[in-house]
Amino acid sequence: MEEVFADFRRAITEGDGYGLAATISPIAPEHDAGRLYAFFRSSNAHQIDGDIRYAVKYNDTLRLPRPESSAWNEVFVSYWKAVGEILAAEEATNQGRMRDAQWNRVYDAWKDVANTLIKYHISGVFPAWTIPCLYLAGKYLRTFAIKADEQSARVKGNVTFNAGYQDDVVSSIGKNEKLEDAARQLNRMFALCLGDRAPIEDSRKWGTYYTANLLFKTHFKLNSINLSKNIIRSIQAQVDMPPLEAFPKSHQVTFKYYVGVVAFLQEDYVQAEKNLTEAWELCHKDAQKNQELILTYLIPCRLITQHTLPTTALLSPYPRLQALFSPVAACIKRGDLAGFDAALVAGEDEFVKRRIYLTLERGRDVTLRNLLRKVFLAGGYEPLKEGQTEADRIRRTRIPISEFAAALKLGMGVDGQVLEDDEVECMIANMIYKNLMKGYISRERAMVVLSKNAGMAFPGTGV
Amino acid sequence: MSTPAAVPWRQQPPPTPAYTAVPPRRTFARPEPEQSAPEPKPTPRKVDWPQGVREYVQRSFAPEATVPGIEREDMEKKLKQIISEAAENNTLLAVDWNSYPLPQHFILQDRKMALGVDANKTAWTNGSTSDRVIPLNGHTNNVSLSPSPKKRKSCDVPLTEPVDDNQPPWRKTNNRNVFEDRITYANQGQADRVDKRQRKNQDTIAGKGSSKFPQAELEKRKQRFQLAKPTSQSPHPWASPRDDSENEFSAGPVVGTCQDLEKKYFRLTAPPKPHTVRPLPVLEKTLELLKTKWRNENNYGYICDQFKSLRQDLTVQHIKNEFTVTVYEIHARIALEKGDMGEYNQCQTQLRALYSQKLGGHPEEFLAYRILYFIHTCNRTDMNDVLADLTPADRRHHAVKHALDVRSALALGNYHRFFRLYLDSPNMGAYLMDMFIERERLAALANICKAYKPDVKIRFLTEELGFESDSDCIEFLCEHNAQDLLKEADGDVRLLTGKAGLLFETLRGAAFSKVDIKGQI
Structure with a gap:
């Protein structure tokens, strides 16, 4: 117990928020692996209140204001209880004899810690610099909630049947009871940071983005991405919010990443690209995992907005991304339809898991464009008329549909699906509709008439 | 206490015994439902007492109400207890103070209880000033359940559960959360919370006093209730004793005894009576009948109603088997055909959970519908989830493959393929595709x-x-x-x-x- 309170006193005297947060961490520090255990064993349910009161309140060196010392007292009492639950749960896990709802109890105990912190932040008893404690509480609240839900899903399965007299058999599917509860507590943290009216030097507003990021994470896990839009909106609605650049970089990167991914999932690829690019540029050079996450969405995004593919140089530091994207990218580049389809099927599980399948699928348009462009290039030039020189020559822009059909047949591979003539036309119509080709189809002549202007037939590709 | 309450004890006003020492009450007439209907509004404590309460206090101390052997001191104590309890339970306005028994009555009751002797003979002659305190609700319960005609007075006491009993069923819901049955709880936790709240209410209303009685008393009381049950078929439904307090929240399955094939759907607000619920063999016949009727008459309003009552009967009896799946599947298909997306979606949600229990049925067919539905709603998030959950076996299934092809055709803008797939859709997929x-x-x-x-x-x-x-x-x-x-x-x-x-x-x-x-x- 003494170690914990030595750290506590030091952090309070120095005004070290993160040091203070470390004193209520549910994970023992590396240099003192037995700390939680020792802390828990140093007292008991009867004496804990008194013990902590002695360490916090009646300590002359601290001289905390009375309400604040009582508040810390309360925090540490609930922390002590939570540590007890955590140790019990971990011990049981190690011994492979988990009791029912053990992680539920950890969650509930930890929620007490979090709520005590929230309470005294709302009432302004804790100074704003202690906000890292709130971060820590929120972070582990989420972790414990996930564990609790996993455990109850294992026990109960994920379907609850009605026992009452409602009309239908099933009352709920896919419960995430604790995580949903955690989302509510995190939302309170977020709201208290966002709405703090104190002068900005000493405001909890500085916690806005950290708590927002925790909420994003939680909502993504809960699959309620729409709620994430509300967070973004409520931050935008704050007029006296300091600019995002003024916040710690780690908060900025995560926030921009999530804003980008939310936009990505809404198919707003322009916004997505902007935010993800900013996140990418700000990201710490050693944060490989974060870079990977950003690229996972930025690459499909660029494929849609700019029809560009990642270079091998870009992918080389990330073997996982390489495995994920290289096969697809290579096929797009070659205009290999059959290969593209196969690569998409092969990677489908991974793509779907990362929610990029439906976006990558649209890469097929670019693949097709590249294939049809080859036909156009192979078509060569119109014969020179009298008086024209090499410099004046133009490409053949009237291309029979049958040529494209032949290319598609080749592109789909030998045993690929054979396209009907109308379907070939349909694919070409799509290219034109999506501005990947410029021109029109003349059904009468069974021709595609492409733009004569140099570099306009396949916009952005130089021809 | 020993007389069994085989008589419908609420039916006729009891003969007033000549020797009753309790002051005359104003009326024997059952309070109109309107009188008892007012919702117990949250009454601010420590404010002006309602007129009714004041009059009640006056009546209590009126000279004609004096009972020999009861001191003013006891009266004051009792009175205070009665009123403060009503205030605590927020029933100050709900109680019909005009007909509420006077404190003397309760004091006599207490004494009788304390002595454990028959109050009929001894209560009022007993001069002892036992001031055993029993909460108001305890009295009401005890009194209202007493088989002795002498204690019948309490049926005029519209204070607790009997209030409900006086009401016709459609009014009864008003005492609870009116919209409760329309709420679909997103998760069990929520439902539990609501449940708990109600249970708490119920505790405060009815349960409090009962715990003061010995277990044996409680058992006896329960038995009396069960005996009284058959009377619920009495010609006056409003007078029928409804022992909701007994099993309102018990979750055990009902075992039906009803033999009718058809039954109109009625949204339950209380556990159903077994004689209104059809057991499985009857339900199986019902389904056959409905299938025939649907083929011959094609009357969707009737069919939908019948299916809803069918589903309800399955639910209250906790029947979860292949037959359940079949019922939901057929109802979903009919709803789909008629474009009733609300009902279709309800069935689809239920089916999804039922399929997860591997009870048979046609999971692939309905998986295909789900995919088509998400195409209709342009719901990328859910579509992604469906794709994430697909197994290779699912993909090979004809209907699922069709739905996936539809999805990919639209994603790629291949309208040519899309309309070919539309003209060649398996099962009832075309009805869903019609929507988009x-x-x-x-x-x-x-x-x-x-x-x-x-x-x-x-x-x-x-x-x-x-x-x-x-x-x-x-x-x-x-x-x-x-x-x-x-x-x-x-x-x-x-x-x-x-x-x-x-x-x-x-x-x-x-x-x-x-x-x-x-x-x-």
Whole structure:
């Protein structure tokens, strides 16, 4: 117990928020692996209140204001209880004899810690610099909630049947009871940071983005991405919010990443690209995992907005991304339809898991464009008329549909699906509709008439 | 206490015994439901007492109400207790103080209880001033349940559960959360919370005092209730004792005894009586009957109602087996056919959970519908989840494969394939596709109008957009204000695609901006 309170006193005297947060961490520090255990064993349910009161309140060196010392007292009492639950749960896990709802109890105990912190932040008893404690509480609240839900899903399965007299058999599917509860507590943290009216030097507003990021994470896990839009909106609605650049970089990167991914999932690829690019540029050079996450969405995004593919140089530091994207990218580049389809099927599980399948699928348009462009290039030039020189020559822009059909047949591979003539036309119509080709189809002549202007037939590709 | 309450004890006013020492009450008449109906409003404590309470206090101390052997001191104590308890339970306004028994009555009761002797003979002659305190509710319960005609007074006491009993069923719901039965709880936790709240209410209303009685008393009381039950078939339904307090919250399954094949759907607000619930063998016959009727009469209103009551009977009896799945599947298909998306979605949600229990049925068929539905709602998040959950076996299934092909055709803008798939959809997929076929036709037209110049034959559009005939196609175009863009040449009707681009692009945008979603899955 003494170690914990030595750290506590030091952090309070120095005004070290993160040091203070470390004193209520549910994970023992590396240099003192037995700390939680020792802390828990140093007292008991009867004496804990008194013990902590002695360490916090009646300590002359601290001289905390009375309400604040009582508040810390309360925090540490609930922390002590939570540590007890955590140790019990971990011990049981190690011994492979988990009791029912053990992680539920950890969650509930930890929620007490979090709520005590929230309470005294709302009432302004804790100074704003202690906000890292709130971060820590929120972070582990989420972790414990996930564990609790996993455990109850294992026990109960994920379907609850009605026992009452409602009309239908099933009352709920896919419960995430604790995580949903955690989302509510995190939302309170977020709201208290966002709405703090104190002068900005000493405001909890500085916690806005950290708590927002925790909420994003939680909502993504809960699959309620729409709620994430509300967070973004409520931050935008704050007029006296300091600019995002003024916040710690780690908060900025995560926030921009999530804003980008939310936009990505809404198919707003322009916004997505902007935010993800900013996140990418700000990201710490050693944060490989974060870079990977950003690229996972930025690459499909660029494929849609700019029809560009990642270079091998870009992918080389990330073997996982390489495995994920290289096969697809290579096929797009070659205009290999059959290969593209196969690569998409092969990677489908991974793509779907990362929610990029439906976006990558649209890469097929670019693949097709590249294939049809080859036909156009192979078509060569119109014969020179009298008086024209090499410099004046133009490409053949009237291309029979049958040529494209032949290319598609080749592109789909030998045993690929054979396209009907109308379907070939349909694919070409799509290219034109999506501005990947410029021109029109003349059904009468069974021709595609492409733009004569140099570099306009396949916009952005130089021809 | 020993007389069994086989008589419907609420039916006739009891004969007033001559020797009763309790002051005369004002009325024997049962309070009108209206009187007892007012919701217990939260009454601010420590404010003016309602007029009724004040009059009640006056009556209590009126000279004619004096009972020998009861001191003023006891009276004050009792009175205070009665009123403060009513205030605590927020029933100050709900209690009909005009007919509420006077404190003397309760004091006599207490003494009788304390002595454990028959109050009929000894209560009022007993001069001891036992001041054993029993909460008000304890009295009411005890009194109202007492088989002795002498204690019948309490049936005028519209204070606790009897209030409910006096009410007809449609009114009864008002005492609880009126909309409770319309709430679909997102998760069990929520439902539990509500449940708990109600249980708490119930505790405060009815349960408090009972715990003071010995277990044996409670058992006896329970038995009396069960004996009284058959009387619920009495000609006066409003007088029937409804022992909701007993089993309102018990979750055990009902075992039905009803033999009728047909039954109108009625949304339950309380556990059903077994004689209104049909057991499984009857339900199986019901389903056959409904299938025949649907084929012959095609009356959706009737069928939907019958299926809802069928589902309800399955639920209250906790029947979860292949038959349950079949019922939901058939109802879903009928709802789909009739475009009743609300009911369809309810069934679909239930089926999803039932399939997860591996109870048989046609999970692939309904998985395919789910995919088609998400295409309709343009719900990318849910679509992604469906794709994530697909197993290779699912993908091989004909209907699922079809739905996936539909999805990919639309994703790639391949309208040609899409309309081929529309014309060749398995099961009832076409009904779902009908919901977005117009939208996709407009999208395809926007596409075609941009790509084809200067015009296309109607024949081509009919083929490509899956119309039944050229005239259908022309009708569709005219409905969307394209009549001026049609021209006739060489015996063909043609659409001037060169000029129609903007029109269809606008229509396409409008069609995708509003997706009508009823009862999301």
